[in-house]
Amino acid sequence: MNIIIVGNGKVGYTLAEYLSRQNHDVTIVDKDKNALTRATETLDVLCVRGNGGNVRSLIEAGAEKADVIIAVTANDELNMVCCLAAKQLGTRYSIARIRDPEYTESLTLLQEKLDIDQVINPERAAAQEISRLLRFPFAMNIESFAHGRVEMVEFLVTDQDDITGEPLSRLHARFPHVQFVAVQRHGEAVIPDGSFVIQMGDRLYVSGEHVAVTRFFKRMAKDTQPIRSAMLIGGGHISYYLAKQLVLLGLRIKLVEINREKCRHLSETLEDVIMICGDGTDREVLTDENMEENDALICLTDRDEENIVTGLYGVRMGVRKVVVKVNRLNTPEVLDELGLDNIVSPKISTANAILRSVRALSHSSSSRIQKVYGMLGGKAEAYEFTALAGSGFLNVPLARLKIKKGVLVCVLVRGRRVIIPFGGDHIEAGDTVILAGKAGSIEDLDDAFTGVEEST
Amino acid sequence: MNRRLIFNLTGAVLLVESAMMMISFVLSLALHSGDHWPILLSAGITLAFGGGFRLIHPATDYLRARDGFAVVALTWVLVSIFGALPFFLSGVTPNFFDAVFEAASGFTTTGATIFIDVESVPKGLLFWRSFTHWAGGMGVLVLSLAIMPRMGSRTIHLMRAESTGPSAEKLVPRMGNTARILYRIYLVLSVIMFFVLLACGLNWFDAIVHTFGAAGTGGFSNYADSVGHFSAPVQTLIGVFCMIFGVNFAMYYALIRRDFKAIWKNGEWKLYFAIILVATGLIALNIFPQCGRNLSQAIRLAYFQVSSIITTTGYATANFDLWPQLSRVILVLLMLIGSCAGSTAGGLKVTRVEILTKNMLRDIRRTVRPRSVNLIKLDGRTVEEETVSGVMGFFYAYMFVILLSAVLVSIDSFVRDVSFESCLTAVVATVSNIGPGLGEVGPMGSFAHFTNFSKAVLTLDMLVGRLELFPLLMLFSPDAWKK
Numbered sequence: 001m002n003i004i005i006v007g008n009g010k011v012g013y014t015l016a017e018y019l020s021r022q023n024h025d026v027t028i029v030d031k032d033k034n035a036l037t038r039a040t041e042t043l044d045v046l047c048v049r050g051n052g053g054n055v056r057s058l059i060e061a062g063a064e065k066a067d068v069i070i071a072v073t074a075n076d077e078l079n080m081v082c083c084l085a086a087k088q089l090g091t092r093y094s095i096a097r098i099r100d101p102e103y104t105e106s107l108t109l110l111q112e113k114l115d116i117d118q119v120i121n122p123e124r125a126a127a128q129e130i131s132r133l134l135r136f137p138f139a140m141n142i143e144s145f146a147h148g149r150v151e152m153v154e155f156l157v158t159d160q161d162d163i164t165g166e167p168l169s170r171l172h173a174r175f176p177h178v179q180f181v182a183v184q185r186h187g188e189a190v191i192p193d194g195s196f197v198i199q200m201g202d203r204l205y206v207s208g209e210h211v212a213v214t215r216f217f218k219r220m221a222k223d224t225q226p227i228r229s230a231m232l233i234g235g236g237h238i239s240y241y242l243a244k245q246l247v248l249l250g251l252r253i254k255l256v257e258i259n260r261e262k263c264r265h266l267s268e269t270l271e272d273v274i275m276i277c278g279d280g281t282d283r284e285v286l287t288d289e290n291m292e293e294n295d296a297l298i299c300l301t302d303r304d305e306e307n308i309v310t311g312l313y314g315v316r317m318g319v320r321k322v323v324v325k326v327n328r329l330n331t332p333e334v335l336d337e338l339g340l341d342n343i344v345s346p347k348i349s350t351a352n353a354i355l356r357s358v359r360a361l362s363h364s365s366s367s368r369i370q371k372v373y374g375m376l377g378g379k380a381e382a383y384e385f386t387a388l389a390g391s392g393f394l395n396v397p398l399a400r401l402k403i404k405k406g407v408l409v410c411v412l413v414r415g416r417r418v419i420i421p422f423g424g425d426h427i428e429a430g431d432t433v434i435l436a437g438k439a440g441s442i443e444d445l446d447d448a449f450t451g452v453e454e455s456t
Numbered sequence: 457m458n459r460r461l462i463f464n465l466t467g468a469v470l471l472v473e474s475a476m477m478m479i480s481f482v483l484s485l486a487l488h489s490g491d492h493w494p495i496l497l498s499a500g501i502t503l504a505f506g507g508g509f510r511l512i513h514p515a516t517d518y519l520r521a522r523d524g525f526a527v528v529a530l531t532w533v534l535v536s537i538f539g540a541l542p543f544f545l546s547g548v549t550p551n552f553f554d555a556v557f558e559a560a561s562g563f564t565t566t567g568a569t570i571f572i573d574v575e576s577v578p579k580g581l582l583f584w585r586s587f588t589h590w591a592g593g594m595g596v597l598v599l600s601l602a603i604m605p606r607m608g609s610r611t612i613h614l615m616r617a618e619s620t621g622p623s624a625e626k627l628v629p630r631m632g633n634t635a636r637i638l639y640r641i642y643l644v645l646s647v648i649m650f651f652v653l654l655a656c657g658l659n660w661f662d663a664i665v666h667t668f669g670a671a672g673t674g675g676f677s678n679y680a681d682s683v684g685h686f687s688a689p690v691q692t693l694i695g696v697f698c699m700i701f702g703v704n705f706a707m708y709y710a711l712i713r714r715d716f717k718a719i720w721k722n723g724e725w726k727l728y729f730a731i732i733l734v735a736t737g738l739i740a741l742n743i744f745p746q747c748g749r750n751l752s753q754a755i756r757l758a759y760f761q762v763s764s765i766i767t768t769t770g771y772a773t774a775n776f777d778l779w780p781q782l783s784r785v786i787l788v789l790l791m792l793i794g795s796c797a798g799s800t801a802g803g804l805k806v807t808r809v810e811i812l813t814k815n816m817l818r819d820i821r822r823t824v825r826p827r828s829v830n831l832i833k834l835d836g837r838t839v840e841e842e843t844v845s846g847v848m849g850f851f852y853a854y855m856f857v858i859l860l861s862a863v864l865v866s867i868d869s870f871v872r873d874v875s876f877e878s879c880l881t882a883v884v885a886t887v888s889n890i891g892p893g894l895g896e897v898g899p900m901g902s903f904a905h906f907t908n909f910s911k912a913v914l915t916l917d918m919l920v921g922r923l924e925l926f927p928l929l930m931l932f933s934p935d936a937w938k939k
Contacts, residue, residue, distance in 0.1 A: 002629075025629040033840075040612060041521065046629040 006052030007073030233280030234301030399423030467509025484580025498541035524613020562588030567675025567891030593672025593800030675770030702795030770891025772899030802889030
């Protein structure tokens with residue numbers, strides 16, 4: 001596809017890097033010469049210097065024939081204008097990053113009038129990610145599929161879990177209602193087969209119905225007690241969205257913010273939140289407010305370093321769930337080793353969200369891919385499809401289907417039923433199919449199922 | 457430096473060269489020209505080295521700017537050395553320096569030859585020699601980029617180092633696609649020229665040799681009297697085609713996309729055509745008396761020579777060495793200017809000359825109005841100051857290389873008699889990739905009489921000129937080789 005990216009900041013660059021690697025034709029528009037020089041020299045993309053809101057620059061970037069425009073400059077208004085102009089010129093799909101909460105309220109109106117197909121709000125996306133994480137305190141990542149029917153949870157296998165030392169084929173017999181989707185061991189992503197043996201220290205993805213997954217973790221004696229209270233440090237946009245969502249879920253929220261003016265503003269807009277004006281990195285403030293009594297500590301200040309230090313303090317004081325916002329770090333493994341395994345980065349989340357919808361767009365013509373979800377830091381992916389009538393792989397037991405190597409059929413959703421498929425199960429027309437594979441391994445369903453073995 | 461990657465990429469180009477030799481081998485067999493075994497042997501040797509280099513697996517495919525430059529420089533040196541094998545192994549040129557000179561002259565599209573009697577050279581070798589023009593014109597690395605699948609995302613450095621002009625731009629986002637588009641345009645134009653020449657009554661071998669020579673703006677011919685061998689209309693046609701290949705290929709891409717606005721906005725080709733027009737007029741007036749006061753003949757001869765020289769092709773229809781001084785001086789100036797950036801031609805390039813001139817005018821304006829703010833604009837766009845100083849640096853380096861080489865070549869005067877004119881124009885003709893100069897190296901002369909040392913210097917000059925100086929000069933900098 002022809003993709004135009006306006007704004008070559010962190011998000012824009014990350015997007016360009018991934019998209020050009022996936023063989024899309026990427027053109028970057030930016031005003032800054034240095035940013036463009038870096039992109040031309042390191043990526044296989046075309047760079048156009050100019051203002052993304054300027055029609056001439058957009059034409060030069062090929063907006064008349066482009067498939068997607070992604071506006072991710074620092075300026076919300078410019079992003080909207082870019083999308084509007086590109087759409088008028090003939091671009092098929094537009095994605096804009098709009099972060100100011102002031103616009104969020106009138107978003108539906110704006111989106112319709114400005115003809116923006118998708119609005120990405122990094123702060124709200126991050127808030128949603130955090131609120132998902134709070135549902136399972138031990139989980140490192142949670143994602144839902146098939147309109148929330150199916151859940152996929154990533155967690156770290158510890159020495160207390162009794163799923164180690166046994167091949168998966170036997171584990172399946174014990175836990176028939178969940179699927180083991182992907183494993184990360186020594187930094188390598190593996191899609192496990194029946195003979196795979198889970199070890200301590202693996203990062204494991206399990207999927208299934210919400211109830212089944214919860215039951216699985218209960219049997220493993222994991223901490224499934226829901227989070228009932230949370231302390232938020234820093235009163236930025238993410239805190240605003242997050243506090244709003246968590247209050248609705250019935251959590252007790254304390255929000256610590258150093259700036260009195262901001263505190264006033266937040267307490268005006270947020271109901272049922274205890275606002276505390278103080279330095280969130282100050283140990284005394286944290287002790288006074290009984291930080292260790294909270295189920296969760298969420299560090300969301302503008303400074304990565306402060307977030308990390310406060311987060312580490314929380315881990316040490318035994319807070320059950322610590323989430324840390326880090327924006328500029330390229331080496332999350334380091335924080336992993338320190339014990340901070342729940343890291344949220346709005347910029348990376350934004351890039352991931354856009355990548356997902358671009359991938360879905362590039363597939364939508366042929367095979368109705370509905371969702372692509374990156375696992376294990378993008379090394380593996382889960383794909384959600386709808387099986388169309390007339391495909392060659394329908395109504396054939398999975399054991400007899402030739403499935404591309406390294407691809408796993410994780411879950412089938414048929415009507416209201418969620419099926420963890422075994423060799424005897426088959427796919428029916430209209431089923432939602434969730435597949436897992438290494439990143440970029442699946443183009444469409446026909447690519448995953450290469451044929452049917454003759455019955456012998 | 458990522459040496460493993462450099463060798464790996466160079467290997468890819470040698471494989472392409474070996475394939476080109478195989479084509480020449482097949483042709484040589486078909487023509488019974490008797491030189492097929494040496495060509496096949498050369499292809500085998502090149503294949504072995506290319507394949508061997510290809511087996512060196514790089515740890516990463518991280519290609520830095522200087523790695524890209526090194527790949528290009530090394531590739532061109534090796535391609536010239538391997539390209540010399542057919543001449544050397546067949547015994548046509550027993551002196552290996554001669555063989556390398558001839559091969560480098562082919563790939564760099566110089567067209568300078570050490571053959572004194574070109575018509576006695578077997579046809580297989582003549583084809584090979586012209587084929588190197590065609591591949592070298594657009595660039596052997598760009599050719600490899602077009603043919604080979606995915607060579608990594610940082611290949612922009614390769615194209616930058618190999619294409620002509622102050623700033624190489626991609627036509628489309630993907631490097632591989634850009635290379636393919638360029639070669640497709642090149643191929644289509646060449647095929648058109650080939651059929652036009654056939655239609656004019658040339659036999660297919662003459663047509664192919666002269667198509668390769670004009671398309672690559674090289675200038676090898678299979679006749680001693682060059683294009684003068686053909687009838688007047690054919691001469692003019694070849695002149696027109698030379699001129700076409702001297703235009704920036706991005707213009708043809710814009711033409712395909714029907715982006716006439718972009719073509720109209722581009723000032724380089726207009727200036728290029730204007731220079732051709734003025735030079736043709738002046739020379740025609742100048743040689744008018746010599747042509748027996750035949751105006752149409754004077755214009756025809758002048759136009760062909762101007763077109764051939766400004767595009768750095770170097771074909772000749774008349775011995776312009778015997779023309780009056782004004783014409784000779786104009787021709788040497790045209791040698792230095794060259795054609796448009798992004799074409800197959802050599803020389804300084806019209807854009808650079810335009811930037812240099814505008815910069816000079818700006819400096820004059822500045823002395824008159826010290827407080828005025830002056831920007832240099834090209835096609836309605838401001839030229840970055842970095843680009844301007846880059847062009848000035850390039851100009852000095854170009855002159856430096858020419859003057860230094862002229863001194864080195866004139867060392868010949870210890871052993872033989874050589875004129876000032878031929879020393880200087882031999883260097884200009886090789887650095888600008890033209891071929892013939894004045895005096896001894898004039899259109900009817902040859903480079904055969906130079907000493908081996910001078911031939912080596914001139915061979916390097918051709919490579920330095922084709923790669924626009926810095927990639928090759930960089931190889932001599934010790935910093936480039938440090939870890």
